[in-house]
Amino acid sequence: MEKRKSFYITTPIYYPSDNLHIGHAYTTVAADCMARFKRMQGYDVFYLTGTDEHGQKIERAAREKGMEPIEYIDGIVANIKKLWQTLLISNTDFIRTTEPRQKEVVQKIFNRVYEQGDIILSEYEGWYCSPCETFFTERQLAEGKCPDCGRDVEMLKEESYFFKMSKYAPRLLEHIENNPDFIQPESRRNEVVNFIKSGLEDLCVSRTTFQWGIPVPFNQLHVVYVWFDALINYLTGVGYLQDDELFSRYWPADVHLMAKDIIRFHAIIWPIMLMALDLPLPKKVMAHGWIMLEGGKMSKSKGNVIDPSILVDKYGVDAVRYYLIKELSFGQDGIYSEEILVSRINSDLANDLGNLISRTAAMIIRYFQGTIPAAESSTDLDLQIKEAAQLAFSEATEKLEKLDFSNYLHATSRLVSRANKYIDETAPWQLAKDPAHTERLATVMYNLIETIRIVLILTAPAMPTLMTRANQQLGLWEDCTKVTWDEAGIWGATRSGTNISKGAALFPRVDIKTLEEGPSGATVQAETTTANEAPACEQTTEPEYISIEDFARLDLRVAEVIACEKMKKADKLLILTLKVGEEERTVVSGIAQHYTPEEMVGKKVVLLANLKPTKLRGVMSHGMILAASDDKYVDVLTVTKDIASGERVK
Numbered sequence: 001m002e003k004r005k006s007f008y009i010t011t012p013i014y015y016p017s018d019n020l021h022i023g024h025a026y027t028t029v030a031a032d033c034m035a036r037f038k039r040m041q042g043y044d045v046f047y048l049t050g051t052d053e054h055g056q057k058i059e060r061a062a063r064e065k066g067m068e069p070i071e072y073i074d075g076i077v078a079n080i081k082k083l084w085q086t087l088l089i090s091n092t093d094f095i096r097t098t099e100p101r102q103k104e105v106v107q108k109i110f111n112r113v114y115e116q117g118d119i120i121l122s123e124y125e126g127w128y129c130s131p132c133e134t135f136f137t138e139r140q141l142a143e144g145k146c147p148d149c150g151r152d153v154e155m156l157k158e159e160s161y162f163f164k165m166s167k168y169a170p171r172l173l174e175h176i177e178n179n180p181d182f183i184q185p186e187s188r189r190n191e192v193v194n195f196i197k198s199g200l201e202d203l204c205v206s207r208t209t210f211q212w213g214i215p216v217p218f219n220q221l222h223v224v225y226v227w228f229d230a231l232i233n234y235l236t237g238v239g240y241l242q243d244d245e246l247f248s249r250y251w252p253a254d255v256h257l258m259a260k261d262i263i264r265f266h267a268i269i270w271p272i273m274l275m276a277l278d279l280p281l282p283k284k285v286m287a288h289g290w291i292m293l294e295g296g297k298m299s300k301s302k303g304n305v306i307d308p309s310i311l312v313d314k315y316g317v318d319a320v321r322y323y324l325i326k327e328l329s330f331g332q333d334g335i336y337s338e339e340i341l342v343s344r345i346n347s348d349l350a351n352d353l354g355n356l357i358s359r360t361a362a363m364i365i366r367y368f369q370g371t372i373p374a375a376e377s378s379t380d381l382d383l384q385i386k387e388a389a390q391l392a393f394s395e396a397t398e399k400l401e402k403l404d405f406s407n408y409l410h411a412t413s414r415l416v417s418r419a420n421k422y423i424d425e426t427a428p429w430q431l432a433k434d435p436a437h438t439e440r441l442a443t444v445m446y447n448l449i450e451t452i453r454i455v456l457i458l459t460a461p462a463m464p465t466l467m468t469r470a471n472q473q474l475g476l477w478e479d480c481t482k483v484t485w486d487e488a489g490i491w492g493a494t495r496s497g498t499n500i501s502k503g504a505a506l507f508p509r510v511d512i513k514t515l516e517e518g519p520s521g522a523t524v525q526a527e528t529t530t531a532n533e534a535p536a537c538e539q540t541t542e543p544e545y546i547s548i549e550d551f552a553r554l555d556l557r558v559a560e561v562i563a564c565e566k567m568k569k570a571d572k573l574l575i576l577t578l579k580v581g582e583e584e585r586t587v588v589s590g591i592a593q594h595y596t597p598e599e600m601v602g603k604k605v606v607l608l609a610n611l612k613p614t615k616l617r618g619v620m621s622h623g624m625i626l627a628a629s630d631d632k633y634v635d636v637l638t639v640t641k642d643i644a645s646g647e648r649v650k
């Protein structure tokens with residue numbers, strides 16, 4: 001039998017000094033999405049995650065609780081494993097650096113590198129804070145004092161082992177130059193190259209000031225530096241020096257995924273350690289951005305960390321994973337907010353995707369007694385939806401290969417929007433009125449189901465339970481676990497004649513009002529209406545028309561922007577001062593990422609003037625300006641002729 005191609009992906013091993021938060025969950029979910037994608041492509045995947053359990057900080061955290069380090073860590077590691085189960089992480093193994101397999105490999109590696117002369121015994125000189133038991137360089141000090149506790153420091157010398165990194169710097173630079181994909185994104189690669197070029201110092205790889213670590217094998221006074229120990233997990237995890245068959249199958253790793261905080265460890269120290277061991281380097285080291293909160297970074301000390309398991313309880317695992325994967329643009333930081341999470345659920349998942357499936361299912365039930373009809377004929381519109389599906393397949397594949405997670409889901413969202421538009425364009429409820437159009441109606445239904453099949457495959461790496469849940473209604477597959485990625489690249493694979501049935505809403509809408517009214521972290525209740533009862537389902541026959549009187553209730557006015565400024569501490573908001581006839585109004589608008597204040601001043605925009613005033617970040621907003629938008633652009637609607645402000649738009 002031909003051997004399947006392998007794919008080895010890792011996350012950082014996290015410090016179990018405390019429970020993990022949504023930032024750690026981001027990396028682990030993104031890596032999981034990649035692992036699932038590769039498995040669907042037929043790869044033999046090894047996905048490794050775990051915990052980095054040694055070092056002074058962990059030792060101290062345990063002692064503060066009056067516990068032995070291992071006793072303290074065991075509890076947190078159990079929570080971490082539970083969190084990964086909750087998030088449906090499909091890791092192959094979970095490595096703990098306190099396991100015997102890690103100790104054995106770390107000691108063997110330390111020995112070998114020492115024996116070949118790349119580790120030497122020397123003296124470490126630096127500023128020492130004795131209460132913190134930590135050395136600092138001159139630059140790290142805060143006004144001459146310990147940067148952690150603010151107390152006095154003293155100049156001390158400590159005997160230490162040093163890893164001669166500088167010797168390998170030219171080889172590493174050459175490798176980075178010859179392999180442009182090795183460090184991603186490009187901004188990080190430049191940062192790393194500049195750092196290496198500024199001169200690498202030898203690295204202190206042992207400590208004598210505490211005991212919680214792996215002992216240096218030939219000198220028990222020293223423990224191995226926690227990063228030297230931790231990085232080796234990537235080798236131990238796939239059997240280095242212990243299981244040659246396993247190791248040769250998976251090494252070198254295809255991707256080490258992490259956030260930008262630890263890129264230098266992975267793109268400088270780690271490759272040099274591997275060079276010293278004569279091992280091939282990982283194919284890619286990818287650093288994503290940080291998930292921040294509006295007030296800055298998440299941290300335990302600020303008491304503002306977000307626990308992902310609470311979000312899963314509230315909104316479901318597919319929705320939380322979807323939000324995380326879509327939220328961080330390639331290599332960039334992003335802001336977490338529960339409002340954005342809820343609006344993604346309501347717009348992308350409930351309105352667009354959930355509705356597409358429930359509308360299609362309801363129409364097939366109504367017009368074809370629940371049996372998927374065959375496509376009979378083809379028009380331009382049909383060709384367009386087919387092309388949109390093929391484009392989504394190629395884009396989703398390409399973006400995932402590049403670890404551009406957000407754009408992968410943008411590609412699938414575009415297909416969902418296209419399919420909803422196809423319903424409006426083909427107006428099946430009109431076709432159903434005349435038996436002469438039955439063939440046409442059948443084709444439309446088939447094309448919709450076919451698009452849904454493709455969407456379900458493409459979103460499966462991000463949302464692991466959706467395909468199975470939808471399949472209970474649609475009956476597209478006998479065994480969802482056997483569905484391959486490439487099936488999404490084929491148009492026409494759905495068998496007609498299959499029976500579908502009604503089921504519960506796949507993504508219940510979340511009542512945003514509950515979120516707004518409640519205190520922060522308020523429990524948001526999901527409406528549990530089923531697909532049959534959902535108001536959206538009424539659209540399965542005809543769109544919900546409004547009368548001209550209904551439209552007249554909207555007081556739309558021409559308004560001139562006479563002043564504009566950015567809202568402080570809010571990336572997305574502009575505060576506009578509008579002249580509407582004789583009146584001046586303040587309107588807050590979420591367009592700051594698309595327009596500068598200068599660009600807005602002087603524009604004549606369209607204002608919804610009788611929208612109930614609302615407070616946004618402490619500023620009262622009296623109305624809303626109109627804009628067209630898609631995944632890429634936001635375009636504020638403007639009036640181009642010389643029409644006075646205050647005039648009605650109708």
Ligand code: MSP
Pocket residue numbers: 011012013014015022023024026027052230231232233257258259260261262289290291292298
């Ligand atoms: N133990 C080291 C890693 C050793 S790997 C050989 C470590 N652990 S950590 O617990 O601090 O985890 C850091 C990693 O957690 C980041 O690189 C990132 O993958 C993830 N994140 C932690 N907070 C994060 C955000 N706020 N946003 C995105 N990722 C975050 O460093």
